[in-house]
Amino acid sequence: MPMVQITMLSGRTADQKRKLAQRITDAIVEEAGARRDAVIVAFHEVSRESYASGGVLMADKSK
Amino acid sequence: MPMVQITMLSGRTADQKRKLAQRITDAIVEEAGARRDAVIVAFHEVSRESYASGGVLMADKSK
């Protein structure tokens, strides 16, 4: 019954999330022996003002 | 000081969340002996494009 929670910047398309959910579920089924139906994936999307690495908001980084 | 984090599809009313918070807090106070004031419940609501089970987005499932 694995639960996968992914925190990432918002902006990904539904199709990107579709493929991510599929491939991550495949990996968990094939490598960890989980039952496919039991794998849940949730995407928590945050803005560039709500995400920091190295102490600096993504909104403040030059691309 | 239990923290409860609930990830679910968006679309529940305030009243549904009100009752959920109340009943979940009741359960934790009564069964786990927590102090009522110390129980925190947060709802993280995600869209049907951000939630998958069995490797398939909720948005792609027929009802």
Add this chain to the structure above:
Amino acid sequence: MPMVQITMLSGRTADQKRKLAQRITDAIVEEAGARRDAVIVAFHEVSRESYASGGVLMADKSK
């Protein structure tokens, strides 16, 4: 497909967790209209040195 994650101090018995899982699932099914099979509850138990409120570790609080 609600996922419930509970962070609490370790030390609860299996029976306490059994009742918590049952009552929390009941609440979600009855108040939020979720399908029972789709509700997942996980307990993340932490030690008194890994939990703080008000900036003070539980291990440092007098009972």
Add this chain to the structure above:
Amino acid sequence: MPMVQITMLSGRTADQKRKLAQRITDAIVEEAGARRDAVIVAFHEVSRESYASGGVLMADKSK
């Protein structure tokens, strides 16, 4: 590679989040010996209808 996830009511400004990310990262680098670049902070902001303490939604509390 510490990951910090903060769940709080929405409404903080970018500047408040900027300072929080900075100070929390400073603390982790200085007290836990993490490499600065490896510290990630994410803010999960929820509405007053999605946050409860003591079994009562923030939306239902008198200020």
Add this chain to the structure above:
Amino acid sequence: MPMVQITMLSGRTADQKRKLAQRITDAIVEEAGARRDAVIVAFHEVSRESYASGGVLMADKSK
């Protein structure tokens, strides 16, 4: 800077986690355009007494 948190029953080998981390990271890099170095995966392993589906602890389910 995607953060992936996986909650699952304990008991997987290091090699299973190694392959999971690799494949999940591959998926995020290839499908979501993340920088490889920025992807973090953490496994939170819980016992069969700390995980329930359908309101029933895994410890109470017959295989």
Add this chain to the structure above:
Amino acid sequence: MPMVQITMLSGRTADQKRKLAQRITDAIVEEAGARRDAVIVAFHEVSRESYASGGVLMADKSK
């Protein structure tokens, strides 16, 4: 009522966690205007086999 969840490698001392909890709480009180008593910090510690960056377990990285 901010909740702070920190996922990091196990191995930090109680004193390191004590100082982290204190400084992170200070930051949230001073920068975000939270009430001190309402700030909760939890440390989720994982082994080097349960944490990966760049698709590689910490256990597999040379120091």
